[in-house]
Amino acid sequence: MKVLLLYGKSQSNNSLELVETAKRLGHEVATGSILDVSSEVSSTKSRFWLKRNEITDTEVCFVRSFGPGTCEQLTRRISLIEHMEVAGIRVVNPCYPFRRARDKYATQYILSRAGLPVALTYTTESMENAYQRSTEMGVSVYKPILSSMGKGSLRFDSPDIAYNAWKMLSRLGQPLIVQEYLSNPGRDIRVFVVGGQVIGSAYKYGAPGQWKTNVAQGGRMVDEPVPDDILELGVKATMAIGLDYAGVDIIESDRGPVILEVNGSPGWQALREATGVDVANKIVKHVTSGGKA
Numbered sequence: 001m002k003v004l005l006l007y008g009k010s011q012s013n014n015s016l017e018l019v020e021t022a023k024r025l026g027h028e029v030a031t032g033s034i035l036d037v038s039s040e041v042s043s044t045k046s047r048f049w050l051k052r053n054e055i056t057d058t059e060v061c062f063v064r065s066f067g068p069g070t071c072e073q074l075t076r077r078i079s080l081i082e083h084m085e086v087a088g089i090r091v092v093n094p095c096y097p098f099r100r101a102r103d104k105y106a107t108q109y110i111l112s113r114a115g116l117p118v119a120l121t122y123t124t125e126s127m128e129n130a131y132q133r134s135t136e137m138g139v140s141v142y143k144p145i146l147s148s149m150g151k152g153s154l155r156f157d158s159p160d161i162a163y164n165a166w167k168m169l170s171r172l173g174q175p176l177i178v179q180e181y182l183s184n185p186g187r188d189i190r191v192f193v194v195g196g197q198v199i200g201s202a203y204k205y206g207a208p209g210q211w212k213t214n215v216a217q218g219g220r221m222v223d224e225p226v227p228d229d230i231l232e233l234g235v236k237a238t239m240a241i242g243l244d245y246a247g248v249d250i251i252e253s254d255r256g257p258v259i260l261e262v263n264g265s266p267g268w269q270a271l272r273e274a275t276g277v278d279v280a281n282k283i284v285k286h287v288t289s290g291g292k293a
């Protein structure tokens with residue numbers, strides 16, 4: 001098949017693995033930055049180029065990132081990916097599910113609508129409202145609307161620190177996502193789903209003194225058996241968002257398992273090291289054998 005892989009500003013190890021795996025499986029693969037894709041619409045057809053090379057006959061397009069940019073550039077890139085879908089290219093992960101998974105606010109209401117457990121999450125642009133809500137929550141968490149690898153999330157034990165953070169963030173034009181802090185056993189769970197099946201899972205333990213378990217924040221992934229109900233929650237969350245593959249983070253709170261995020265462009269280096277699962281192979285095979293989200 002003719003496969004295209006689009007990354008954001010630069011190619012990660014995960015993207016490279018998808019490219020190498022697709023080549024090894026006999027596919028014709030092009031790769032580049034989403035910033036370098038141009039498109040054309042006429043009354044009869046759509047055309048696409050990566051730099052100057054026409055890629056209109058692409059059959060499968062892996063999108064790993066919308067890339068950095070202005071609101072207008074991101075609007076263009078999201079439309080570009082939707083345009084590819086409209087033109088008949090199989091996009092993985094699909095455009096709107098991918099957008100929703102990128103957005104920590106949208107993820108919450110889609111999961112909630114599907115009847116899945118989420119943390120109480122308040123979203124506002126008003127620092128006064130954020131302050132009131134975080135004070136009511138006691139210990140609260142701020143999450144950037146677009147973030148990953150634990151970068152930028154803050155935990156507030158003191159309303160005064162929270163107040164100053166809300167003030168600064170709102171002056172910087174950031175939406176304010178205020179989430180209840182969930183007591184937990186110092187770990188959470190990553191469930192990796194491809195084509196509606198769990199292909200791997202692991203516990204993530206935070207570094208000493210660190211409330212986030214992300215490997216990028218010093219956390220460790222450990223291959224320990226995860227209960228079936230938690231694995232099932234990972235599958236349901238992935239299906240609710242509509243993703244072909246996802247890394248779902250689930251935390252064991254006092255009131256049972258709660259889904260923290262559904263990552264539509266998950267990394268798998270740490271998971272592969274912990275479990276030995278060849279994630280790229282599973283993703284490419286799922287998609288090129290006609291599997292649907």
Ligand SMILES: Nc1ncnc2c1ncn2[C@@H]1O[C@H](COP(=O)(O)OP(=O)(O)O)[C@@H](O)[C@H]1O
Nearest residue numbers: 147148149150151180181182212213249260261
């Ligand atoms: N509401 C919360 N209560 C307790 N811990 C949390 C909460 N939200 C996030 N965390 C911790 O922070 C980590 C990162 O949060 P997550 O929502 O997965 O965002 P990211 O995209 O940055 O990984 C989680 O794996 C978990 O360890």
Ligand SMILES: [Mg+2]
Nearest residue numbers: 149150249261
């Ligand atoms: Mg996470």
